[in-house]
Amino acid sequence: PPAHSHSDWIGPPDKHSNLRPVIFYVPPEESALERRLREARQEAQACNQRFWARHNRTFRQEKEEFIYSRLKAKGLEMRDESGQKATLNAEEMADFYKDFLSKNFKKHLQYNRDWYKRNFTITFLMGQVALVRALRWLRWKKKNIEQ
Amino acid sequence: GLFVWRLHSAGMQKVPCQFVHLCRVANNRLITFQYFNFLKRMYVTQYNKDLSQRAKPKPDSIVSPFHELQQLDQEKKVIHKISPISPVHQSWSETSSRSELREIKSAVKTEGLVTPVGAESKEDRQWKEMKLRLDDLPGILARLSKIKLTALVVGTASAGFAMAPVPFELPCFLLASLGTGLASCAANSINQFFEVPFDSNMNRTKNRPLVRGQISPLLAVCFAASCGIPGIALLTLGVNPLTGALGAFNIFLYTCCYTPLKRMSIANTWVGAVVGAIPPVMGWTAATGSLDAGALLLGGILYSWQFPHFNALSWGLREDYSRGGYCMMSVTHPGLCRRVALRHCLALIGLSTAAPVLGITTWTFPVISLPVNLYISYLGFRFYRDADRSSSRKLFFCSLWHLPLLLLVMFTCKKPVLEKEDKGDLLGESHERAVEIRLP
Numbered sequence: 001p002p003a004h005s006h007s008d009w010i011g012p013p014d015k016h017s018n019l020r021p022v023i024f025y026v027p028p029e030e031s032a033l034e035r036r037l038r039e040a041r042q043e044a045q046a047c048n049q050r051f052w053a054r055h056n057r058t059f060r061q062e063k064e065e066f067i068y069s070r071l072k073a074k075g076l077e078m079r080d081e082s083g084q085k086a087t088l089n090a091e092e093m094a095d096f097y098k099d100f101l102s103k104n105f106k107k108h109l110q111y112n113r114d115w116y117k118r119n120f121t122i123t124f125l126m127g128q129v130a131l132v133r134a135l136r137w138l139r140w141k142k143k144n145i146e147q
Numbered sequence: 148g149l150f151v152w153r154l155h156s157a158g159m160q161k162v163p164c165q166f167v168h169l170c171r172v173a174n175n176r177l178i179t180f181q182y183f184n185f186l187k188r189m190y191v192t193q194y195n196k197d198l199s200q201r202a203k204p205k206p207d208s209i210v211s212p213f214h215e216l217q218q219l220d221q222e223k224k225v226i227h228k229i230s231p232i233s234p235v236h237q238s239w240s241e242t243s244s245r246s247e248l249r250e251i252k253s254a255v256k257t258e259g260l261v262t263p264v265g266a267e268s269k270e271d272r273q274w275k276e277m278k279l280r281l282d283d284l285p286g287i288l289a290r291l292s293k294i295k296l297t298a299l300v301v302g303t304a305s306a307g308f309a310m311a312p313v314p315f316e317l318p319c320f321l322l323a324s325l326g327t328g329l330a331s332c333a334a335n336s337i338n339q340f341f342e343v344p345f346d347s348n349m350n351r352t353k354n355r356p357l358v359r360g361q362i363s364p365l366l367a368v369c370f371a372a373s374c375g376i377p378g379i380a381l382l383t384l385g386v387n388p389l390t391g392a393l394g395a396f397n398i399f400l401y402t403c404c405y406t407p408l409k410r411m412s413i414a415n416t417w418v419g420a421v422v423g424a425i426p427p428v429m430g431w432t433a434a435t436g437s438l439d440a441g442a443l444l445l446g447g448i449l450y451s452w453q454f455p456h457f458n459a460l461s462w463g464l465r466e467d468y469s470r471g472g473y474c475m476m477s478v479t480h481p482g483l484c485r486r487v488a489l490r491h492c493l494a495l496i497g498l499s500t501a502a503p504v505l506g507i508t509t510w511t512f513p514v515i516s517l518p519v520n521l522y523i524s525y526l527g528f529r530f531y532r533d534a535d536r537s538s539s540r541k542l543f544f545c546s547l548w549h550l551p552l553l554l555l556v557m558f559t560c561k562k563p564v565l566e567k568e569d570k571g572d573l574l575g576e577s578h579e580r581a582v583e584i585r586l587p
Contacts, residue, residue: 005276007276007277007278008276008277008360009274009275009276009277010274010275010277010359010360011274011275012272012273012274013347013353017347017348018347018348018353019344019347019348020347020358020359020360022277022360023274048344052344052347052348055470056348056470059469059470090463090465090535090536091534091535093465093466094465094478094481096469097465097466097468097469097478098469098478098479098481100469100470101468101469101472101474101478101479102479104472105472105474107472108410108472109410109411111472112407112410112411115344116341116407119340119341119343119364122364123340123364123365123368126363126364126365127365130365
């Protein structure tokens with residue numbers, strides 16, 4: 001993002017976590033409230049990034065292992081004659097999906113609670129910041145009119 | 148690049164015209180390839196994957212029929228280019244093109260190629276300024292509120308209104324439709340607000356406004372409030388308190404029960420089905436002011452319809468659900484998934500037969516609807532037995548035209564109001580009462 005920009009910039013989805021990173025703009029006269037908001041957003045972003053990158057990586061790895069073990073059980077290789085990667089069909093993968101979901105169930109519950117809390121906090125802080133800014137603007141307007 | 152046109156779930160923009168056509172075509176009962184292609188062209192929508200999108204009940208993915216099927220044989224992608232406004236200080240130019248939907252019929256029935264859209268991914272790979280542009284706002288809000296799903300929800304509410312055994316009143320109808328639409332927008336927005344990181348990780352939902360940072364969460368919540376509060380107020384004050392209460396309850400059910408429940412237990416499907424069933428009940432109560440058996444029957448039909456619709460859809464999304472942490476029957480209890488779908492297809496037959504018994508329609512309704520219901524039950528049975536992608540897709544597509552057709556037939560078989568008035572003073576009194584309630 002350009003150096004002179006006064007707003008946040010959002011980028012393309014991350015390869016591992018599929019989340020879009022945000023670069024936050026730090027205004028020169030950032031109030032304490034605004035700093036709290038920015039830090040909360042940065043923290044949430046980092047936390048989300050960590051969680052999903054690791055989760056997706058685990059998913060991919062376990063999926064590969066599953067496919068490999070199933071193919072081996074069937075006596076096939078990872079790649080067939082034409083060099084194409086052998087895959088299992090959806091029904092065979094269904095066992096893996098079910099297993100993966102139940103294994104990660106607790107992890108997701110924890111993450112959900114965490115995410116909801118963060119989301120509400122951030123949105124509430126945004127509301128506060130917006131309110132403060134609006135009041136400030138109104139005061140400035142009033143001053144201008146009185147002058 | 149190769150643009151493949153992907154089928155999006157139904158977005159019924161102009162319901163009446165499509166109904167007529169559907170009627171004509173459905174009479175053949177021959178689902179030809181051409182017919183399916185027509186349906187697909189008709190049903191272009193944006194991808195709103197997310198259960199909440201399920202059948203339309205207001206906010207519901209489950210309820211919304213707008214699930215995106217991932218790997219269809221006849222998969223075609225719609226390129227949707229967003230019309231960008233190039234800001235003055237942006238150094239690189241965005242690919243400015245008008246938003247257009249391009250359809251290309253795929254000639255090959257099997258093994259459709261799924262190639263990513265060149266233009267879309269290019270825009271995706273750029274860094275964007277997180278600044279709200281007023282020109283973009285309508286489009287963004289439309290996507291936030293899942294406007295097409297909302298339209299469908301309002302459609303079912305209208306069906307409920309139309310089926311009520313009272314003379315049609317236009318102002319009441321309009322108020323009820325508007326109120327329902329606003330409530331649906333609010334619920335959908337809150338749903339998206341809750342689900343940002345999950346939506347980012349699923350193919351169907353990764354282009355939503357909050358995921359892309361086109362709008363801030365604060366604005367999304369404000370929008371939801373500014374739709375929901377007037378919407379419910381409109382329903383409570385302009386129509387009647389019962390409808391308002393149902394609307395508020397539905398919003399609550401969708402945002403606070405269904406959405407979190409999606410990640411906790413498979414019970415979400417049933418809750419979602421209720422969410423989908425409430426709008427027609429609301430339409431009915433808007434017209435009559437009371438919750439009769441007819442309202443419940445209509446709600447029951449929508450409720451049962453959700454299951455074959457959603458379960459068939461979710462069959463193809465198992466990978467995304469598993470990775471995303473969503474607890475869906477198709478992943479955890481596949482047998483149950485198929486059983487429930489079949490069970491409810493059959494229930495539809497029973498419910499259709501109950502309609503004349505309750506005096507809502509004439510006896511022609513079960514007779515005419517029987518072939519339609521039998522067909523979807525047959526597909527439900529095939530899905531139950533085969534449990535594969537093709538049967539799930541067939542069932543899903545059938546559900547897309549089955550519901551509008553059923554509602555249309557129901558409406559045409561509606562018992563004439565005059566007949567009922569002849570049946571004595573009691574009915575006449577209740578009719579007057581209903582009129583009184585409607586007066587604001």
